[in-house]
Amino acid sequence: MDLLKDRIREDxxxxxKxxxxxxxGVIRLIMAAIKQREVDERIELDDEQVILVLDKMVKQRRESIRQFRAAERIDLAEIEEAEIVVIQDYLPQALTDEEIDLMIREEVEAQGAVSIKDMGKVMNALKEKMQGRADMAQVSIKIKSVLAG
Known part of the structure; x- marks a missing residue:
C-alpha cells in the first residue's frame, strides 16, 4: 500500500551508503514533510497523499526559484532546481504539453464549458487526473486561453 514511502526510505x-x-538531504526533507502531515492529521499517508505532499514541495520550490531569479540569486535558484529533480523522481511521469492540451480540450467538451465561468468545473476535474503530473498553474493558464476563445 505504501509503495512510494517504502521506495523513498530505500533510496x-x-x-x-x-x-x-x-x-x-532532499530525501530527508521529503520524509520530514510526509511525517509532518501524518502527525498533523493523525493518519498514515497512502501513495496518493504522498504525491500531493511531493507536488506541494515542487510548487514551493518553483516559487522560490522565481523569487531567487528576480533577486538575481542564481546560486540559490540552482539549489532549488536540483531539489526539484530529486523530488520529481517520486512523482508520476510528467505529462507533455500535447497531452495536457488534449486533456483540456476533452474536459472542456465533456463539461460543456463555454466561458470563463466554467473554469472551476474544468479545473477541478483535471486536477484529479493531472495531480503530480503537471504544473496546475500552467494548466490553469491554458484552460483560460481555451475558454477565452
Whole structure:
C-alpha cells in the first residue's frame, strides 16, 4: 500500500551508503514533510497523499526559484532546481504539453464549458487526473486561453 514511502526510505538508505549528500538531504526533507502531515492529521499517508505532499514541495520550490531569479540569486535558484529533480523522481511521469492540451480540450467538451465561468468545473476535474503530473498553474493558464476563445 505504501509503495512510494517504502521506495523513498530505500533510496534514503542507498544515498546514505553511497554518500550522495545532496540527494540524501532532499530525501530527508521529503520524509520530514510526509511525517509532518501524518502527525498533523493523525493518519498514515497512502501513495496518493504522498504525491500531493511531493507536488506541494515542487510548487514551493518553483516559487522560490522565481523569487531567487528576480533577486538575481542564481546560486540559490540552482539549489532549488536540483531539489526539484530529486523530488520529481517520486512523482508520476510528467505529462507533455500535447497531452495536457488534449486533456483540456476533452474536459472542456465533456463539461460543456463555454466561458470563463466554467473554469472551476474544468479545473477541478483535471486536477484529479493531472495531480503530480503537471504544473496546475500552467494548466490553469491554458484552460483560460481555451475558454477565452
Amino acid at each position: 534514503m538508505k542507498a544515498a546514505m 553511497s554518500g550522495a549528500k545532496v540527494k540524501l
